[in-house]
Amino acid sequence: MKSDHSSSPLTRDRILAAALELIDRHGVHGFSVRDLARTLGVYPTALYWHVPSRNALIAGAVAHALGELRPPDVEADWRDELRSLFRRYRDAVRRHPHIAQVIGAQLVSNESLSPVLVDRLLALLENAGFRGARLLNAYNVVIAAMVGFVTLELSPLPEDDPVQWAKAHEARLRDVSADDCPTLSRHLPKFADRAFVVRWSSGTERPLDASFEAWVEVVVEGLAVLKDA
Amino acid sequence: MKSDHSSSPLTRDRILAAALELIDRHGVHGFSVRDLARTLGVYPTALYWHVPSRNALIAGAVAHALGELRPPDVEADWRDELRSLFRRYRDAVRRHPHIAQVIGAQLVSNESLSPVLVDRLLALLENAGFRGARLLNAYNVVIAAMVGFVTLELSPLPEDDPVQWAKAHEARLRDVSADDCPTLSRHLPKFADRAFVVRWSSGTERPLDASFEAWVEVVVEGLAVLKDA
DNA sequence: ACCTGAACACCGTTCAAGT
């Protein structure tokens, strides 16, 4: 399971692959340069010859994880292509859930989406009929939609003491007063641990599949309205 | 400008307010417990009597920043209420841009959205006609939409060396080949620094106002379709 | 109840030195 990295020689690729593996295991917060060096059987400072900083290591690992993400087919139906792009993206991130927070929340990760993907997405939207300012807006909407939901869905528990935090949050929700929050407490049974804010598990353990599919439809249908507005 | 915190006595509220101020100044990455203690004129360990951990400090500061966020008016038109909720949320986060990454990317921040807000949002959607599983999905869509775009828009530059990173990323984009990426390079003039991935400034300096408004319409219109599907 | 003070086990990154 845990592959052996302590063979020679050190390359940028081997370093990033090992970094991704460590992030998968311990999360971004728990990822340290010194740990990585230990795994690779070198001095921490040896890594600085190949990669400029810890941040660059994380960004590189994320790019490594999203490298496989297939761009849309420019000639096919734009709605179908967007739907499957959204699903492919989600699947790719779910293989490395801890990177979600980095992609959503750090501009560095912009490097992790390939220019080719951007190009094909633009071509797809242009073929669909989006022009000028509408093309720019539609593009931004698609990227935000693709990344946004998954970032939230897979956002990790506090790294300190996840188990205790989950129990505390669950208790806090059960104690919501029916006087102050009548609608929430009425729906709590069906919402508990299945809705943003009203949950104490990450999407890794409890995926929000149905809501994700609804999300995809909302965005696609909304874009159709925007196009013909 | 930089208020004096070194007066007595230490309370949870004073600590969180000071923490928020430090995060505004140095970002989450640059925020340290020891710095905060210096600001407050106490030993670092004194803080641990009031707050359990650094993570709790950050979560508390975020909650402090979003405390003012006004819930929707349950009786009014649901589309208008969603539109203005989205705008209020964005305005609130823009006052403390560095917290965006925490809200989007850490489950802890769930504590920062008040149960009352959740309750009113649910009531609004129920009044609009969403029922059962559709209500759950619509709710998740709204939260993801509210948080998602802004998290991406305000995601910070790499804390190491922002200026140099921005220049490097700009250069990388200008060098995109017209052979591999014909559509992208054709639209680059209009897209440069105004679109996700294709930008090197954060939304703090270069807000994506028009795309945000498009986003709001896409989500609202898409939800209308979901409701009557 | 609330804070001091020392101590523990870490960090990321630099720079000179080796090969």
Added chain:
DNA sequence: ACCTGAACACCGTTCAAGT
């Protein structure tokens, strides 16, 4: 070109001790 090795300036958190 690539890595060692020592060193710098930090961290978050614990725990016993003070008041």
